[in-house]
Amino acid sequence: ASSYVGFDSITRQIEYKLLKRGFQFNVIVVGQTGLGKSTLINTIFASHLIDSKGRLEHDEPVRQTTDIQAVSHVIAENGVRLRLNIVDTPGYGDQINNEGCWDTIIKYIKDQHSAYLRKELTAMRDKHIQDTRIHCCLFFINPTGHSLRSIDMIVMKKLSEVVNVVPIIAKADSLTLEEREVFKNNIRAEMQYNNIRLYPFDTDENDPEELALNETIRNIIPFAVVGSERNVIIDGKPVRGRKNKWGVINVEDETHCEFVHLRNFLTRTHLQDLIETTAQIHYEAFRSKQLLALKD
Numbered sequence: 001a002s003s004y005v006g007f008d009s010i011t012r013q014i015e016y017k018l019l020k021r022g023f024q025f026n027v028i029v030v031g032q033t034g035l036g037k038s039t040l041i042n043t044i045f046a047s048h049l050i051d052s053k054g055r056l057e058h059d060e061p062v063r064q065t066t067d068i069q070a071v072s073h074v075i076a077e078n079g080v081r082l083r084l085n086i087v088d089t090p091g092y093g094d095q096i097n098n099e100g101c102w103d104t105i106i107k108y109i110k111d112q113h114s115a116y117l118r119k120e121l122t123a124m125r126d127k128h129i130q131d132t133r134i135h136c137c138l139f140f141i142n143p144t145g146h147s148l149r150s151i152d153m154i155v156m157k158k159l160s161e162v163v164n165v166v167p168i169i170a171k172a173d174s175l176t177l178e179e180r181e182v183f184k185n186n187i188r189a190e191m192q193y194n195n196i197r198l199y200p201f202d203t204d205e206n207d208p209e210e211l212a213l214n215e216t217i218r219n220i221i222p223f224a225v226v227g228s229e230r231n232v233i234i235d236g237k238p239v240r241g242r243k244n245k246w247g248v249i250n251v252e253d254e255t256h257c258e259f260v261h262l263r264n265f266l267t268r269t270h271l272q273d274l275i276e277t278t279a280q281i282h283y284e285a286f287r288s289k290q291l292l293a294l295k296d
C-alpha cells in the first residue's frame with residue numbers, strides 16, 4: 001500500500017540497509033541418527049552455496065564434551081547474501097535411556113542467547129553484534145506412519161519454549177500419500193493435545209496477507225520431505241532425486257514431496273520472520289528472565 005507520509009520509502013531504506021549487510025541465519029537440526037538431516041540440509045542449500053568453512057568460530061567455544069557442531073556457509077538467494085550457520089546435533093534420542101538427552105541441545109540454544117545478552121550489555125550501541133542465536137529448529141520425525149514417540153513429544157515441547165520449532169517428516173518416500181496424510185493429521189492432533197505451540201505465531205502486526213501465509217504453512221506442517229545429494233536424469237535433465245527399483249522421486253516435484261515448500265518457507269517467505277520472532281519472542285523471554293534474576 002502507498003502512503004503519503006513516506007513510510008514506504010523509510011521501509012525501503014531500512015530494507016536496503018538490511019539487504020546490504022546480509023542476513024545471518026542460524027538453523028539447528030534435531031533428530032535421530034540416519035533420518036537424513038545432513039542430506040536434507042545439503043539438498044536445501046547446496047545449490048546456493050558460495051563458500052563454506054569447517055567449524056564455526058565462536059567467541060567462546062561451547063562445552064567441548066558435546067557433540068554439537070556448527071558449520072558456517074555463505075549463500076546467495078535472490079541476490080541477497082545469507083550467512084548461514086547449520087548446527088548439527090548427532091545422536092539425539094538414539095540411546096536406550098533417553099533421559100535428559102535434550103539438555104545439551106536446550107543448553108546450546110540458551111548459551112547463544114546468553115552470549116548475545118552479554119554482548120548487548122557491553123557492546124557499544126551502534127556496533128553490530130554477531131548473532132549466533134538459533135532462528136529455526138528443524139525437528140526430524142521418523143516416518144513410522146503411526147504416531148510420535150513420547151520422547152519426541154517431550155523434546156518438541158521443551159524446544160518450542162526456547163526456539164522456533166519446525167517439524168519435518170523425514171524420508172517421506174517411505175510412506176504412501178495416504179499414509180503421509182494420516183501421519184500428518186496424527187502428529188498435528190498429538191501436538192495440539194500436548195499444547196505444543198508451534199511457529200508461525202500470528203501477531204497484531206501481521207497484515208492479512210501474512211496471516212493467510214501463516215495459515216497456509218500451518219496446513220502443511222509437518223513438511224513431508226525427501227532429500228538427496230545425487231542427481232538423477234528425468235526427461236533428459238539432471239534433477240535432485242532418488243531412484244529405486246520402482247521409479248524415480250524428483251525431490252523438487254511438488255506432487256512427490258514438500259521439499260520445495262520447505263525451501264521457500266526457509267529461504268524466502270519466513271526467513272526474516274524467523275529471525276524477528278527469535279529476537280522478539282524467544283530471546284526477549286530469556287532476556288527479561290535474566291535481567292529480573294539480576295535484580296534479586
Ligand code: GDP
Binds near residue numbers: 037039171242
Ligand atoms: P543423518 O544422520 O540424520 O544426518 O542422516 P544422513 O543425511 O547421513 O542420511 C542417512 C542415510 O539416509 C543416507 O544413506 C541417505 O542417503 C539416506 N537418506 C537421506 N535422506 C533420505 C530420504 O529422503 N529418503 C530416503 N529413502 N533415504 C534418505
Ligand code: MG
Binds near residue numbers: 037039088
Ligand atoms: Mg548427519
